[in-house]
Amino acid sequence: MFLIWWSLKGLTQDDKLHISSALSKGRFWLVFPGIIVLLFSHWVRALRWRLIIEPLGYKPSKLNTFFAVMIGYLANQAVPRLGEVLKCSTLTRYEKIPLDKLVGTVILERLVDVICLFLLFCIALISQPDLYQNILTTFFLRDQLANLRIYYCMLRYQ
Numbered sequence: 001m002f003l004i005w006w007s008l009k010g011l012t013q014d015d016k017l018h019i020s021s022a023l024s025k026g027r028f029w030l031v032f033p034g035i036i037v038l039l040f041s042h043w044v045r046a047l048r049w050r051l052i053i054e055p056l057g058y059k060p061s062k063l064n065t066f067f068a069v070m071i072g073y074l075a076n077q078a079v080p081r082l083g084e085v086l087k088c089s090t091l092t093r094y095e096k097i098p099l100d101k102l103v104g105t106v107i108l109e110r111l112v113d114v115i116c117l118f119l120l121f122c123i124a125l126i127s128q129p130d131l132y133q134n135i136l137t138t139f140f141l142r143d144q145l146a147n148l149r150i151y152y153c154m155l156r157y158q
Helices: 002-008 013-024 028-056 062-078 082-095 099-127 129-156
Strands: none
Touching: 028 062, 028 099, 062 082, 082 099, 099 129
């Protein structure tokens, strides 16, 4: 409730009327499939984290892992990256797993995320080379070509 108040406290009366008008025209039944998909994705993330923890010799319950992940996401809404520490400390409290080991699993998770993101970038680069060639030409080579023209003009008039 505090976060909602905090995000809405600076709105003008016109903004509030615009929001209430948009809410009156909304199709709220579309929220439920979205909530189901989000809960499923968080459940999968909790299971993935649990799989990373198991080789350390600990087997946390699925529900405790899920709720720790959800607490982490809630904390991230207030202070970014606080949720990572809070989800580790929550699971430590309920499952008696050492905090340093859980922080290590979170670091490993982020490393895997970065590797996956890099792989997706490479796939996009390979699958659409013309698009990236246009970006390079438009934003980077254009400046170099302009510098070469200036240099050429300076040599020509000397």
